[in-house]
Amino acid sequence: MPTISRTSREKLLxxxxxxxxxxxxxxxxxxxxxxxxxxxxxxxxxxxxxxMSIRSRILRRSVRIRLVSVAGALILLxxxxxxxxxxxxxxxxxxRILWYAYYIPLTFVPLQSLAAxxxxxxxxxxxxxxxxxxxxxxxxxxxxxxxxxxxHGWLFVHKGEGDDVSYGWLYTATVIWSIVLVLGFFFVxxxxxxxxxxxxxxxxxxxxxxxxxxxxxxxxxxxxxPTIGRVKLFNLQDAFAFMVVTIWESVIQIGLVPANTDYAExxxxxxxxxxxxxxxxGPVFVSEADGNxxxxxxxxxxxxxxxxxxxxxxxxxxxxxxDALLEATETLEGENDLxxxxxxxxxxxxxxxxxxxxxxxxxxxxxxxxxQVDRSLENEGRFEAxxxxxxxxxAYIKRRANMExxxxxxxxxxxxxxxxxxxxxxxxxxxSGAAADVRKNGEAxxxxxxxxxxxxxxxxxxxxxxxxxxxxSALIDAGGGAERFSLTVETDTPSAVSFDGWRVRELxxxxxxxxxRMRDETCFHTIFCGKEVRA
Numbered sequence: 001m002p003t004i005s006r007t008s009r010e011k012l013l014x015x016x017x018x019x020x021x022x023x024x025x026x027x028x029x030x031x032x033x034x035x036x037x038x039x040x041x042x043x044x045x046x047x048x049x050x051x052m053s054i055r056s057r058i059l060r061r062s063v064r065i066r067l068v069s070v071a072g073a074l075i076l077l078x079x080x081x082x083x084x085x086x087x088x089x090x091x092x093x094x095x096r097i098l099w100y101a102y103y104i105p106l107t108f109v110p111l112q113s114l115a116a117x118x119x120x121x122x123x124x125x126x127x128x129x130x131x132x133x134x135x136x137x138x139x140x141x142x143x144x145x146x147x148x149x150x151x152h153g154w155l156f157v158h159k160g161e162g163d164d165v166s167y168g169w170l171y172t173a174t175v176i177w178s179i180v181l182v183l184g185f186f187f188v189x190x191x192x193x194x195x196x197x198x199x200x201x202x203x204x205x206x207x208x209x210x211x212x213x214x215x216x217x218x219x220x221x222x223x224x225x226p227t228i229g230r231v232k233l234f235n236l237q238d239a240f241a242f243m244v245v246t247i248w249e250s251v252i253q254i255g256l257v258p259a260n261t262d263y264a265e266x267x268x269x270x271x272x273x274x275x276x277x278x279x280x281x282g283p284v285f286v287s288e289a290d291g292n293x294x295x296x297x298x299x300x301x302x303x304x305x306x307x308x309x310x311x312x313x314x315x316x317x318x319x320x321x322x323d324a325l326l327e328a329t330e331t332l333e334g335e336n337d338l339x340x341x342x343x344x345x346x347x348x349x350x351x352x353x354x355x356x357x358x359x360x361x362x363x364x365x366x367x368x369x370x371x372q373v374d375r376s377l378e379n380e381g382r383f384e385a386x387x388x389x390x391x392x393x394x395a396y397i398k399r400r401a402n403m404e405x406x407x408x409x410x411x412x413x414x415x416x417x418x419x420x421x422x423x424x425x426x427x428x429x430x431x432s433g434a435a436a437d438v439r440k441n442g443e444a445x446x447x448x449x450x451x452x453x454x455x456x457x458x459x460x461x462x463x464x465x466x467x468x469x470x471x472x473s474a475l476i477d478a479g480g481g482a483e484r485f486s487l488t489v490e491t492d493t494p495s496a497v498s499f500d501g502w503r504v505r506e507l508x509x510x511x512x513x514x515x516x517r518m519r520d521e522t523c524f525h526t527i528f529c530g531k532e533v534r535a
Contacts, residue, residue: 074241113181215243297316396425396459425459488526
């Protein structure tokens with residue numbers, strides 16, 4: 001359960017004592033008070049000290065700047081009141097200007113307090129609340145109307161040279177402005193205190209607000225400063241400043257606004273075995289941690305502003321962690337060796353599996369030709385008769401396997417690959433007695449699937465015409481690239497093979513077509529992409 005720390009209780013009691021002191025200063029004889037003005041001087045000194053403490057205590061820059069400006073505005077409020085009554089009472093014009101200006105800090109303080117309250121608990125880079133973009137221009141307009149009251153009389157209407165005035169609508173608006181903004185920033189703080197861990201202490205700022213508001217109600221009920229006998233208890237600016245400072249200090253002390261407080265208590269309660277000493281070596285703060293000497297401990301000392309700090313470090317925990325880390329490292333090294341070996345085996349396995357898949361693809365692609373060669377080798381009577389054809393098939397098997405290996409690694413192959421394959425096949429076709437040649441028109445990078453289909457097409461035509469044709473020639477046209485590629489195989493005999501239904505799906509996937517036509521006793525077998533090239 002959150003509680004008010006001892007340091008915070010001491011500060012709250014100090015503020016109460018200062019309030020009592022301010023009231024006691026009202027008992028100073030009037031002839032002395034007119035010269036030294038002890039209440040105003042002490043109030044300004046307290047506000048200066050409070051502003052300096054805010055600068056050093058408050059962590060949030062956005063809140064800190066606004067609270068310091070609130071303290072500055074309250075000091076200005078006291079200085080304006082003091083100047084009006086004591087330094088410029090001889091000048092009616094200056095007295096009136098100071099009286100009008102008196103309402104500038106009186107309206108600024110609740111507005112800036114609301115701005116600070118809205119920033120409590122918000123991210124530092126958060127944009128100001130939308131309502132502030134409306135309130136600041138309104139306040140600037142009010143300030144202009146205050147200072148020009150002599151022209152329009154909306155704040156006060158003077159009935160003579162003294163303070164006999166009647167109040168205008170601007171005075172009513174100013175009172176409403178101050179009351180609404182004071183209630184606004186107070187309820188914003190109370191709401192935020194109910195949302196954080198200090199919600200059980202919300203009664204502290206509430207009590208401060210109720211007490212200080214009671215002082216203001218008393219002031220206005222009396223029609224001026226309350227008195228007991230002939231002793232004036234407090235002025236408006238006294239009660240107003242007391243209310244603002246008390247509310248803010250109460251929310252700081254309960255922890256709603258993060259502040260640099262209670263560090264001494266935190267140091268005493270820490271687990272560190274440490275001592276902070278002054279310049280003469282005398283202990284100032286001593287932690288309550290166990291100071292019994294232990295083995296494997298090291299004492300260290302470091303200078304700090306105003307003295308030194310000495311502490312003891314227990315190295316046993318560090319040594320235990322180092323030993324555990326060393327053991328874990330050795331275990332991890334063994335596991336890493338095992339993981340590396342597993343990765344090597346997995347990579348080797350994957351390599352073999354990929355190679356097997358590739359070999360299966362090659363075998364599947366040349367299976368019919370391999371079976372033909374195998375049958376020829378088994379039939380001794382047909383061995384010599386089929387030898388020349390088997391040589392053509394062997395050249396195809398070799399070149400087809402080589403192109404399959406390249407296609408496995410690359411998506412596109414140069415058109416020269418099929419030109420070299422057909423040229424090697426032609427060398428063996430020539431051994432069978434048929435004239436063979438291959439020509440090419442242009443070079444291009446072509447899809448590997450298209451080249452494989454084209455070479456299979458050539459082999460199918462060559463095998464069918466090998467025993468009948470006296471001439472087999474081929475023309476490779478790659479001048480149009482992948483958009484327009486064709487392979488035409490010419491034979492001097494009609495086609496002995498049908499391509500109806502041949503590799504239909506593969507042709508469609510590669511965007512290719514096949515055509516066979518006769519012209520002048522020459523059969524043209526063409527496989528092409530795009531527009532067919534006529535021989």
